[in-house]
Amino acid sequence: MPELAGAIQEAARKLLEEKKVDVVIGFAPGTLPLRSTPCFVHRPEDAAGLTWNRSCENNLANYLRKRTDKVAVVAKGCDSRSIIELIKENQINRENLVIIGVPCAGMIDRKKVDRRLAGKELLAAEESGDSIVLKGDGFTETIPVNELLHDSCLSCRHPNPALYDLLVGELLPEKGGDDFADVAAFEAKAPAERRAILTEEFSRCIRCYACRQACPMCYCEECFVDCSTPQWIGKSSDARDNMLFQAVRVLHSAGRCADCGACERACPMGLSLRNLTRKMVKDVQELFGYEAGANLEDKPALADFKAEDPQPFLIEE
Amino acid sequence: MLINKNELAGFLDQLMSRYQVFAPVKEADYTNFKQISSGTEATLDYSNTKIPPKGILFPQTEKLFSYSCGTEGAQVQECIDQQKKVVFGIRPCDAKSLVLLDNVFNNDKYQDPYYLTRRENTILVGLGCNRPAGTCFCTSLGGGPFDTTGLDALLVDTGDKYVVEILTERGRELFSGTTLPEAGEADRAAAAAVKETATVSCTVNLDGVKAKLDTDFYDPIWDGLHEKCLGCAVCTYTCPTCHCFDIVDDAVDANGCRVRNWDACMFPLFTLHGSGHNPRPTGKERFRQRVMHKFKYFVDNYNVMACVGCGRCIKNCPVNLDIRAILAEIQGSEARLDK
Numbered sequence: 001m002p003e004l005a006g007a008i009q010e011a012a013r014k015l016l017e018e019k020k021v022d023v024v025i026g027f028a029p030g031t032l033p034l035r036s037t038p039c040f041v042h043r044p045e046d047a048a049g050l051t052w053n054r055s056c057e058n059n060l061a062n063y064l065r066k067r068t069d070k071v072a073v074v075a076k077g078c079d080s081r082s083i084i085e086l087i088k089e090n091q092i093n094r095e096n097l098v099i100i101g102v103p104c105a106g107m108i109d110r111k112k113v114d115r116r117l118a119g120k121e122l123l124a125a126e127e128s129g130d131s132i133v134l135k136g137d138g139f140t141e142t143i144p145v146n147e148l149l150h151d152s153c154l155s156c157r158h159p160n161p162a163l164y165d166l167l168v169g170e171l172l173p174e175k176g177g178d179d180f181a182d183v184a185a186f187e188a189k190a191p192a193e194r195r196a197i198l199t200e201e202f203s204r205c206i207r208c209y210a211c212r213q214a215c216p217m218c219y220c221e222e223c224f225v226d227c228s229t230p231q232w233i234g235k236s237s238d239a240r241d242n243m244l245f246q247a248v249r250v251l252h253s254a255g256r257c258a259d260c261g262a263c264e265r266a267c268p269m270g271l272s273l274r275n276l277t278r279k280m281v282k283d284v285q286e287l288f289g290y291e292a293g294a295n296l297e298d299k300p301a302l303a304d305f306k307a308e309d310p311q312p313f314l315i316e317e
Numbered sequence: 318m319l320i321n322k323n324e325l326a327g328f329l330d331q332l333m334s335r336y337q338v339f340a341p342v343k344e345a346d347y348t349n350f351k352q353i354s355s356g357t358e359a360t361l362d363y364s365n366t367k368i369p370p371k372g373i374l375f376p377q378t379e380k381l382f383s384y385s386c387g388t389e390g391a392q393v394q395e396c397i398d399q400q401k402k403v404v405f406g407i408r409p410c411d412a413k414s415l416v417l418l419d420n421v422f423n424n425d426k427y428q429d430p431y432y433l434t435r436r437e438n439t440i441l442v443g444l445g446c447n448r449p450a451g452t453c454f455c456t457s458l459g460g461g462p463f464d465t466t467g468l469d470a471l472l473v474d475t476g477d478k479y480v481v482e483i484l485t486e487r488g489r490e491l492f493s494g495t496t497l498p499e500a501g502e503a504d505r506a507a508a509a510a511v512k513e514t515a516t517v518s519c520t521v522n523l524d525g526v527k528a529k530l531d532t533d534f535y536d537p538i539w540d541g542l543h544e545k546c547l548g549c550a551v552c553t554y555t556c557p558t559c560h561c562f563d564i565v566d567d568a569v570d571a572n573g574c575r576v577r578n579w580d581a582c583m584f585p586l587f588t589l590h591g592s593g594h595n596p597r598p599t600g601k602e603r604f605r606q607r608v609m610h611k612f613k614y615f616v617d618n619y620n621v622m623a624c625v626g627c628g629r630c631i632k633n634c635p636v637n638l639d640i641r642a643i644l645a646e647i648q649g650s651e652a653r654l655d656k
């Protein structure tokens with residue numbers, strides 16, 4: 001990881017020095033253990049502040065829409081897939097973007113860390129091979145990385161950036177197809193049970209819209225929840241309205257969601273938002289054979305029509 | 318007085334016959350203040366709640382009045398909550414935040430009957446912090462792990478019991494009529510020892526921050542500070558002192574209710590005018606507003622900063638935009654003479 005950080009710094013410094021870009025968006029060390037923070041580097045001498053480790057969890061594609069300056073961005077597999085969709089949707093001018101691709105072996109989920117520590121406060125952490133050493137007042141615990149990764153990283157099939165101009169580090173082996181076992185298990189439940197689970201989950205939503213704001217694909221000029229004429233959805237925090245908000249948000253991302261998990265990572269209440277987004281990802285793959293962010297060539301599912309497209313939602317005579 | 322930990326649930330059950338009791342309750346991976354229906358639901362073994370207890374007095378969604386129009390004209394029914402409440406186990410920082418909120422809801426210009434009625438009927442029983450978290454910086458804002466500001470009583474955890482310190486007449490009223498044993502010399506000494514050892518290691522230097530904010534509204538520093546901010550409301554909704562709200566009608570035809578909801582200055586809609594003009598058009602203006610409100614405007618209005626150092630915004634921000642770092646940058650910025 002330190003080598004990767006060094007290589008990112010070097011690439012950023014060079015791009016800024018040669019004036020190929022105005023800003024490099026990457027990660028800097030954060031202020032909490034296991035926490036890196038998005039960082040905007042404007043001067044070559046500040047490139048030394050960039051880092052790379054297992055806590056670079058934010059999807060930086062979110063900062064790239066509608067920019068008029070020349071930008072370089074540090075992109076993991078998932079960031080790059082969102083970038084591809086945003087290019088297709090004309091939100092990013094490819095000519096003004098330099099993608100510094102970084103193969104990603106997965107990011108750590110601090111909620112899982114907290115669960116493992118059961119109330120003890122994490123004061124320091126270090127990566128040691130395939131383990132993470134967690135330290136606090138009077139304890140040291142060594143835990144395999146795999147037990148602490150985000151669920152979205154565990155199910156991720158594309159650790160390598162799908163599009164890049166510069167590559168930092170070595171490409172990782174690609175994984176096989178996604179079996180969507182988690183989605184299938186949820187689909188198998190009775191409707192009443194699914195409803196009960198979702199109602200319980202979304203009763204905890206505080207409508208802070210962190211999920212919407214963290215999602216690179218949520219960029220409507222006016223979000224339907226903010227619209228007052230007509231008012232599509234209640235403004236108050238209410239389990240049914242919360243569920244409606246999430247359902248519409250997820251449907252809006254159909255065929256566009258790269259399953260990066262940014263929504264779930266941003267949620268302060270720990271809601272299982274990927275339970276919904278992955279259903280969409282699975283349906284779009286199964287019905288239309290489209291995977292968001294796989295490449296620049298495939299026409300987006302919502303922009304394409306084929307006579308043989310399945311139409312199970314139509315009522316047949 | 319003393320509460321033995323194994324008798325806490327029974328004590329809370331006693332209180333429930335006289336008050337609505339709100340206590341920290343385990344929910345998913347965190348704790349939040351909830352009205353309890355059994356003393357066993359409460360867990361005082363917590364660092365701080367995910368959502369601050371301000372919502373007990375100023376709910377996220379609050380019905381102000383309901384209305385209906387019938388053949389006999391319009392009927393309006395006001396909803397003032399007059400239930401007697403106890404908030405049990407509130408942290409000193411959160412109790413202090415309510416004293417700050419009093420400035421907003423009870424001042425020369427406005428007296429908010431919804432908040433004030435609840436406030437008058439609510440007794441605050443604090444729980445001192447034996448082990449402040451690494452993100453706690455209450456002492457930098459005049460608080461402390463055993464600060465009693467706003468509290469009616471304070472509990473000090475001495476291991477297998479809580480030593481109760483009565484602080485106000487209301488606190489006395491709450492504990493009178495209960496059958497708690499008196500604290501002995503040894504218990505009081507143990508409580509004093511706990512208070513001695515609790516340390517807040519994180520400090521934020523606020524010297525000169527207000528003076529800088531007085532003059533740096535147009536400082537280029539704001540161009541960079543907000544860059545990574547997503548513009549969500551995590552910091553505001555988890556902040557014990559943020560209090561901005563929006564009022565909407567929840568109605569079908571002419572029948573419905575008027576509702577007050579938490580709102581956040583980080584949303585564009587917060588300042589969007591009917592004309593379409595937005596005086597805070599980008600994240601820069603919105604982020605500046607949040608910092609200014611807490612560390613300048615609130616001081617201008619009420620002579621105190623609107624922050625208690627609870628650390629929730631630090632722990633919950635999805636991009637680790639840390640208010641401590643922001644304040645340090647402002648403090649370290651060059652003083653300006655232009656206004």
